[in-house]
Amino acid sequence: MTLEIPETIKVYSQFFHPILMWVLFAITLYALYLGIQIQRTRNADKAERKALIQKNFNTKHYKVGSALLALMVLGCIGGMAITYINNGKLFIGPHLLAGLGMTGIIATSAALVPFMQKGNTFARYSHIALNVTLVGLFGWQAFTGIEILQRIISKM
Template sequence: MTMAIPESVKVWSQFGHPVMMWVLFGLTIYAMYLGVQIRRTRSAEKEVRKELIKKQFNLKHHQIGSVLLALMVLGTLGGMAVTYINNGKLFVGPHLIVGLIMTGIIAVSAALTPYMQRGNELARISHIGLNTVLVGLFGWQAVSGMDIVINIIGRM
């Protein structure tokens, strides 16, 4: 028994992934801002540090990071699923490969958390480096993704 997906769902589902990824791109930049504030808090003078701690940058960074990890994985899988549903195949090209690499990067970055909590400076530097690369790749993906969206709209 095969369940046919309505054509309207097939068409409009193609836009869920790009919208979600643009939101995630914004959240990634916000998470980076929070991370910078955590770093600033660690190196601040005692009085300034007390004020910065009250803003709970570390808690917000962890919460946003958790949401990013979950939605990045789901967004990657969803984008691939929608592509397969609409085309019967995946297009193995730079956008797909970089998206998969980004999913790996965010997973490794999150996995460093317990080590950073124990004060491991190498883990912190790795986390910062990985996420800086992630933001750069996200910017490139935004551009290449919009090219794909324009191509999809052109075929409608």
Template sequence: MIMELSPSVKYGLNFFHPVMMWALLAVSLYVAYLGLQVQRTRSAQGEEKKELIKGRYNLRHHQIGSILLGLMVTGSVGGMAVTYINNGKLFVGPHLLAGLGMTIAIALSAALSPFMQKGANWARMTHILLNFTLLGLFTWQAITGVQIVQKILSNA
């Protein structure tokens, strides 16, 4: 038995993914700020370092970054699911491809954590590069996502 969603529910689902992803873009910027503070703490000395350590930036970066990973993967899969539910297919284009790239980038970035905890500088540099790439892709996603939402609204 296949359960059919009402048209109003299908229409409303179109907006869950964009709202969630805009919130995650803001969280991503905050996590980037925390990461920069971790780097600043790592290179500081003396009293400045003591003050920065009190901010517990490393713990907050790790915890919020972990939440971001889970929600971003969920949002990515959810966006594809809603598109498929409403259209019976996925639209292969820049928005989908950049979203898949973001999902891969955040997964690889998080996978580097054990190496960074052991002091591997190559992992730290790769983590930073992946995350700046992720922010670039996320910005592109925001732009193309607004265009998609405008199209949905104009077809309503």
């Protein structure tokens, strides 16, 4: 028994990955903002720190980061699955390789959290460096993805 996916689903499923990734890019920028606020809280004087702590930037950053990790991994897998379903192969190129690299980066960054919670400074700076790299790659991915999307639309 073979399961054939209806053509309309195959065509329109190609838009799920780019939409999800653009939403995740915006959420990534929000997570960056929250991370900057955590660092600002850490470096603030005593009175200002007290006010900033009440805004719970660390809890928000952790929750947003956790959601980003899950959705980015699922989005990466979904993008590859949709490409394979529609083309019978994956296109090995910079967009795919950078996306796989981003998936590894966000997983590694998240794995550093327990060490950061114990006060490990190296883990904290590694987390920051990985996430800055992630934001840069994500920005580049967003625009190379638009080029791919334009090719898909032109074939419709």
